[in-house]
Amino acid sequence: MSNIASKLAKVIDPARIVADSSMLDELSWDALSEGRMHPNHHPELRTPLCAVKPQSTDEVRRIVQFANAEKSHWCLSVAVQD
Amino acid sequence: MGGAIPIRPSLAIDLRDLKQIVEIDIAARSARVQAGVVLEALDARLNELGYILGHDPWTVPVATIGGAISTNSVGYRAGVYGSMGEQVLGLEAVLPNGEILRTRPVSKHSAGIDLNALLIGGEGCFGVITEATIRIFPKPQARVFRGFLFFLLNRGSRRSRKCFMSGSNRRCSISATMKKSTTPGRCCTWSSRATKNSYDGSKSSGGDLYCRRR
Numbered sequence: 001m002s003n004i005a006s007k008l009a010k011v012i013d014p015a016r017i018v019a020d021s022s023m024l025d026e027l028s029w030d031a032l033s034e035g036r037m038h039p040n041h042h043p044e045l046r047t048p049l050c051a052v053k054p055q056s057t058d059e060v061r062r063i064v065q066f067a068n069a070e071k072s073h074w075c076l077s078v079a080v081q082d
Numbered sequence: 083m084g085g086a087i088p089i090r091p092s093l094a095i096d097l098r099d100l101k102q103i104v105e106i107d108i109a110a111r112s113a114r115v116q117a118g119v120v121l122e123a124l125d126a127r128l129n130e131l132g133y134i135l136g137h138d139p140w141t142v143p144v145a146t147i148g149g150a151i152s153t154n155s156v157g158y159r160a161g162v163y164g165s166m167g168e169q170v171l172g173l174e175a176v177l178p179n180g181e182i183l184r185t186r187p188v189s190k191h192s193a194g195i196d197l198n199a200l201l202i203g204g205e206g207c208f209g210v211i212t213e214a215t216i217r218i219f220p221k222p223q224a225r226v227f228r229g230f231l232f233f234l235l236n237r238g239s240r241r242s243r244k245c246f247m248s249g250s251n252r253r254c255s256i257s258a259t260m261k262k263s264t265t266p267g268r269c270c271t272w273s274s275r276a277t278k279n280s281y282d283g284s285k286s287s288g289g290d291l292y293c294r295r296r
Contacts, residue, residue, distance in 0.1 A: 004093060018096070027094045030087045045087055048094035055099045057174060057182060057212040064210060065180040067093055 004070070005050040011066050012059055018051040027051055097148050100212060103127055112171055112187060114215045117148025133218045136163030148211045154203030158227070161246070163219060167202035174213035175201050187215035 005017050018024070028047040054060045088094065100118035107113070108131065115124060121142045125135040138157040139145055145155070154167040163169065172187025185197050200208050232238035 008093070016099075024094070027096065028088055043087070043089045046089060046091055048088050048092050051094040051096050053096045053099045057100075057176065060095065060097075060100075060176045060210050060212050061180050061182060063093070063095060064176050064178065068178070068180065 002049055007070070008050065008052060008063070008066060011062050012052060012054070016053050016055065016059070018053060021047075024048050024051060095210060097210070097212070098146060100148070104213070106131065106133075106218070108133070111218050112215050113218050114187070114213065115147050116213050117146060117151075117211050119147045121145050121147065121150065128218055129221065132221050134221050136169050136217065136219050137166045147214055147216070151202055151211055151214055152205050163217075167198075169217045170198050170202060170214055171217060172215040173198050173201055173211055175209035175211045177209045183209060189217075 002019060005019050008017055024047050028045050052063055054063060097116075098118040100116035101120070101123075102116045103113065103119055103124060104116065105114040106128065111133075113124065113128065113135075121135060121137060121139070124147065125138075125142070128134055136157075136159060137150055137155065138159050139150070139155050140158075142157075149155075150166040151170055151173070154165050156165045171189060172185045174182065174184045177183055183197065201211055230238070230241070232241070
């Protein structure tokens with residue numbers, strides 16, 4: 001388990017934390033934007049350090065507060081599907 | 083797809099486990115659902131009650147309510163029902179400082195700032211949407227979809243404008259496929275031009291007649 005995942009496990013149920021590489025890869029790129037990006041302005045993508053799957057609003061709140069406390073090391077990314 | 087992408091080492095929040103349909107209020111014509119509810123699942127539930135979800139992008143089997151709102155997505159029937167953002171009545175979201183924001187699920191804000199607008203299309207920048215109250219619509223008696231191919235984009239555009247001007251239930255939208263351009267400095271070019279016409283309404287209004295080519 002990565003450093004961030006082990007820290008996160010202290011504020012949320014570890015069962016909600018995903019460190020599987022194929023799952024993280026799924027969350028690291030956007031199928032819709034991929035073909036529309038300008039070839040000369042294609043951002044370099046980074047695989048998330050870990051993913052978390054909350055099951056309540058309160059769990060989301062705890063995750064956001066955790067990310068705030070650690071923001072010098074990583075940013076918050078929200079997975080959406082359209 | 084159509085969402086934020088990580089360009090720095092990040093923590094990803096996947097909301098697909100927030101998948102509860104909390105309440106369907108037929109009298110208020112609204113549904114309160116968690117952000118991870120898939121559009122197709124909600125639409126199926128509404129269909130059982132004689133109602134529909136007004137938003138139908140081609141990703142309807144996988145797209146979630148939270149994702150559609152965060153990207154202010156547009157579906158095939160957007161000409162009739164509007165974008166996903168236009169169907170939002172109220173939102174619950176976790177703000178960047180950890181506070182929980184709940185906006186009142188009302189169809190009209192007579193005074194004050196509409197905070198929903200801050201989150202609609204925000205791609206998660208201003209908060210994480212966890213729950214939404216959205217409009218629902220009666221299932222139409224008739225539904226017709228037609229597509230027409232035009233050789234020039236502006237001809238399709240002119241025809242779409244005529245559709246919008248010809249009646250309240252008659253809607254169409256232009257869709258064009260793109261391909262990578264061989265011209266240096268250009269990302270893509272139009273490869274075809276088609277209008278997608280949709281009709282939702284009563285049988286007597288003549289959806290089939292409207293959709294025929296003329």
